[in-house]
Amino acid sequence: MNVAPKPLPRSAAMDLFTSTRARSQALAAPLCPEDMMLQSMEDASPVKWHLAHTTWFFEEFILKPRVRNYASPDDRFAFLFNSYYTQAGPRHARDRRGLVSRPDGEAVRDYRAHVEDSLASLMSAARDDSDDIAALVELGCHHEMQHQELLVTDLLHGLSFNPLLPAYKDPEPLPVTSEVPLTFTRHDGGLVEIGHDGQGFAYDCEGPRHKVWLDPFDIADRPVTNRDWIEFMEDGGYGDTRHWLMEGHAVATREGWEHPLYWWRQDDEWWTYTLRGPQPVALDAPVVHVSYYEADAFARWAGRRLPTEAEHEVAFRTAPIGGNLMGEAGAIGALRPLPGKGVWGDVWEWTASDFAPYPGFRPPEGALGEYNGKFMVNQRVLRGGSCATPKKQMRTTYRTFFYPHQRWQMLGLRLAGDAA
Amino acid sequence: MNVAPKPLPRSAAMDLFTSTRARSQALAAPLCPEDMMLQSMEDASPVKWHLAHTTWFFEEFILKPRVRNYASPDDRFAFLFNSYYTQAGPRHARDRRGLVSRPDGEAVRDYRAHVEDSLASLMSAARDDSDDIAALVELGCHHEMQHQELLVTDLLHGLSFNPLLPAYKDPEPLPVTSEVPLTFTRHDGGLVEIGHDGQGFAYDCEGPRHKVWLDPFDIADRPVTNRDWIEFMEDGGYGDTRHWLMEGHAVATREGWEHPLYWWRQDDEWWTYTLRGPQPVALDAPVVHVSYYEADAFARWAGRRLPTEAEHEVAFRTAPIGGNLMGEAGAIGALRPLPGKGVWGDVWEWTASDFAPYPGFRPPEGALGEYNGKFMVNQRVLRGGSCATPKKQMRTTYRTFFYPHQRWQMLGLRLAGDAA
């Protein structure tokens, strides 16, 4: 999984473990037990499940193979909290996670503590040559960070079905900013290399590093904003089939899409539901919660196209990360207006690229080989990150992927085009 | 709603109110907040919702019209907790009750206390001629008792989706009994009267009392037992289309029914899931959790038929109530073997009768007229009761009704036939 030649030292792995586990608990802290049960669709899981599944991951891939006579608090948790690893045994139906009231939240906290104690004992007892444990701990932490992001977006989706539109956090005043003009930077392309080079952590699908030919291209210096999107809407963009993929228009019609997810019109203004409760749409924040179909239609309407993932990686590999981070201050809840241009990481950006294996890609043997490889069909790569992405997850080679119809993640876009 | 000419005295109404409200809380006491969120299908509602909806009923039909400046804890609760009374305003989607995490369990308890206090104040301040309030309180209490039964069956259904098969209550040893032989009693029929006579509480659909012509008939002295049902199963009853209504067989095939709901085969024995956890099927307990389609097929297989509701009422109007009651001892959880014969009320019994208005039936004006009248199509009447039915709900004129495909209630059957 980790393609880096040098895994973390053991003490650094334990520090990462401690801080990652604490972050998950902190994310759940403001919630009542009922909030943690919500499962609003098959794609989203309850908070309680995320807390338990990330714990199972350490248990399944580290404790069970390495701790003699390891005893789980309940052997049936492996069935309940395995997500999709068929080689790790049978598992509960994904769309019924919200129907598991027991173990309750308290029992899941006990499960977390049990696994944390067991892992600490294992790590302190490990001999010097046990670096592969550190690598697995590192992987488990990055896995848990991915689930922290899902925990946030799944919670938002779950709470959005409550007519009371409750807030996860109290609102804070958004900074007042002015419109950031839309400019483009030209790149020459040519024969370039993309993919992770093996220095530091990366997922298997980020490599191998390999050659790609690129024709010259332009790419925007900032993502598309809500202001841009409203212009598209007001120009009849949702209804004009000329801009749309046929399948996209069929989905938009069937689902009745006429604006991004969570938006509504109120008193001649656009509002949106966020983890800070209902908010007026911030015009100069990146547009978010749009599907690939909508992003593609917007780009055609604008006379542009989406960038490929190779173009995106080449364009931003030396650029700074944006200001919407889920940092120590825990600034989750709602996207803030753009701080300026030339940065990335304020929102996930749909690319024109199918999620496919890089040339020479080989998933690892065993259950961990299922981590990314078995999803390589019908999904689109996104590059970037968002206010719900832990900072350690953000790198320009990172490939996240979703289906073209999905909108509940923090998904936006950036324009590109063929250069003269 | 109440067809009785003389409603309860006010003090009796308050006693009924106090004990009914306490019973609901007692039913929920063994549950964690997560259990109370479960909604496993559209037909079933979360425990928390039942506790809130029965409270809203008192608020909507008594407090709001009669208490000047009555203030609800949250005006939006009327939207969340109205079930189906269109004349009482818009309401939340029934299939999304399990997605309402807030108000949480604690807030719902506060809501209950608020309404109980308000109602006590209203009743103590009411003038002497306010007997119609007592009648509405009585109706609200019977309404809450109906929901107590639903709370129990919905909880069973919700917990049944948990692979851990948790117990609501610890199991108790079932009394050892021997097989009760199947005998029949003959009735002459003729021109009889059925329906409620107006003495004491009854729902609107139990009247008016009216004449019906009955041909002579036989009716069994006990319900069909699990032992009987297993004989049907072993004789290939589920697969033999000759016994089945065409629609029934289509449903059974589509759903893969080969035994009652909650049963499975384990070590050459039939087991069933109950609120006392997994239990071996008690052979001489009434069969329960069978649909009308299955009940009808069983009766044809046995060379008999189901009784009509008029036959059932005539046959049992002077018979004693069985021993499976949800009494003060709170004996809910699993049906016990039959105590003997000639009684009723150990299980709900499907009848051959469509749920239709009695001649001359007129629902009351306003939202309460929706209580029963708008359900009078495609549903079948059941007579009897079960271990989940409050004793005050049990009378021989009571008509409960469910769709022919439904099985999650405590539904069984009794055989009848044409007499020579």
Place this chain on the structure above:
Amino acid sequence: MNVAPKPLPRSAAMDLFTSTRARSQALAAPLCPEDMMLQSMEDASPVKWHLAHTTWFFEEFILKPRVRNYASPDDRFAFLFNSYYTQAGPRHARDRRGLVSRPDGEAVRDYRAHVEDSLASLMSAARDDSDDIAALVELGCHHEMQHQELLVTDLLHGLSFNPLLPAYKDPEPLPVTSEVPLTFTRHDGGLVEIGHDGQGFAYDCEGPRHKVWLDPFDIADRPVTNRDWIEFMEDGGYGDTRHWLMEGHAVATREGWEHPLYWWRQDDEWWTYTLRGPQPVALDAPVVHVSYYEADAFARWAGRRLPTEAEHEVAFRTAPIGGNLMGEAGAIGALRPLPGKGVWGDVWEWTASDFAPYPGFRPPEGALGEYNGKFMVNQRVLRGGSCATPKKQMRTTYRTFFYPHQRWQMLGLRLAGDAA
């Protein structure tokens, strides 16, 4: 099946056979082969299938058991053309009848001729005591008449999906009539007898004749007309939940019902699609193509109710048949305005009665016992007839039945009420 003690003489049976078979062919004569392939929903079958299925009925129940070495043109026709008789062997999926292009129309005509010749030979060779053959021939002819009615309504439904709205027959000018006032006749009720008395042909479910108690009632002297229905529509009847069964309103909302099937608004006038092509709605013709849910809502809106089937039978058992018959002139295609009042048979009339067995009902042994008995759940009885009903099918004891949501048959209604 035939409850009559005296079946037809053999020669009369053959005359009936000849004329019935010719009528089916005449109904199909104006159609091209493509028209005869149409299957627009599972409830409706292609014309070609009706022609073949009615032929199979004679083959299966008369020729195969009685003609030694009988050879069918193709043994696989039994699989293709059995409708729902499980005791007569496996059969083709009902919703795929429109995907059977071969045998083509010509081959089905050959099949019909083959069976007709074989039956004629059998009848001419039969000995004197073979009266049960005559009874089966009579039943087969009535069965074919039922399918003639279905052939007409299924064809209408199938053609209605063609944007060209083709006509089966050229339109004829409708007689100009004036409004027929709505009046009611009072009946005393009491202990009455209903059901077929065994004189002449009847289906099994029309008997046994039995006693029923009726309270006094009023019943309208004519069916509800299109003029009445438009008043209901203009009064907001479709949107007012107070008039509707809950299930009915859910279906109406989901299906978007705002008028009877086949209606549309054009140039400030209501139009309807008929077998004579698009026609303006004739105000004083009976309303047709309304579901039970709509009929019931209309009756509540009008402050009335639908009659029970017993009330209907008692009220019309001596009344004349209306003028909309599918007679020798083959006047099918569109309902004509009412000729006057006090008659029945211009349209099928929904009753308030569930399709249930009469007391003492026993279906015959074998596959023919499936004819009616296995449909006795969730369906509603209709009384009357229509312009698509062969005259020999019309009698006041005839019980046809459809599901409450169905509309594609010639279904209307008549009002009733409790008498003072």
Place this chain on the structure above:
Amino acid sequence: MNVAPKPLPRSAAMDLFTSTRARSQALAAPLCPEDMMLQSMEDASPVKWHLAHTTWFFEEFILKPRVRNYASPDDRFAFLFNSYYTQAGPRHARDRRGLVSRPDGEAVRDYRAHVEDSLASLMSAARDDSDDIAALVELGCHHEMQHQELLVTDLLHGLSFNPLLPAYKDPEPLPVTSEVPLTFTRHDGGLVEIGHDGQGFAYDCEGPRHKVWLDPFDIADRPVTNRDWIEFMEDGGYGDTRHWLMEGHAVATREGWEHPLYWWRQDDEWWTYTLRGPQPVALDAPVVHVSYYEADAFARWAGRRLPTEAEHEVAFRTAPIGGNLMGEAGAIGALRPLPGKGVWGDVWEWTASDFAPYPGFRPPEGALGEYNGKFMVNQRVLRGGSCATPKKQMRTTYRTFFYPHQRWQMLGLRLAGDAA
């Protein structure tokens, strides 16, 4: 649409038109009118519709814009026979094409003749500079050739629902061949060019010709055969999740796939339904009617992968075309065993490539721009051809595309791998 700089001379265009139109009629000649009505799923259209739609294409894009006062036989045909060109106006629902009995087959033949006559007049009257008409005629002919292939595969699908499994053509004895060993050819890759070079006809999506970097690769000298596939099946390939994309396995499980479409087991032998009726599976013919999911799972099971479309194009650009052609002899109906190796065109071959625009791709303005561009999401490119592909459609730059779950086309595969 046509990226060629030099369109056909006008006389050559007319020759192409004449022969193409005659081929369509010849394909339909063995069918009865009922066969031409079949629509077995939304993806497939009736033969009659194909004959009419290809006619409408000439009418819409050539006759209507260029013939003053052009009169269509029926103006409503444009609504009925437009497929998906939103810029050409509204159109009939795609899944209801099988419900259009009129115009019947005869009327469609008249429509074809009318358009053919009109086009011949236009072409003979055209002035010398009217070469763009010739280009449109050429496009229309290639469009009709595509529909000839669909006509064949849709007919096969439609007839397969008939329990009689009728043959379109009588079977012919298949040549007896021996197993062709599986060998691979190595290619060096590097910076190559792919895409159409503009010499002769091509669809818009085949260009622009552009540079691609390829790592060294191996590619098989023949497609996967039925013999290979049976080995996969017997090794438990369908049930082993390790080989499958997660989405693929979910589809296979839901649909119950355990072998290619149209296969069944009979007397210890595999049989398949073809246009020549039921046939034993020919072991050394290419496997056909497998989805992308199955093809991908097969390749993983074999320790290989599918080729990309660039690899396929580079590997076969100078190779000969195989022997399964739909030639003048009209050898459609069933795939024959492979003649040898190193050829292509015996079956469509799934590639690993998403159907995406080539760098610099711009669809033409107007309705014809919808031809390919709006399908560029979630579909996979196939290269090759089959016995149902007209020879003029076969070239190594041709990109056909289908969804990963689709199987009713003539879809197979060829293995590839990374070279050392």
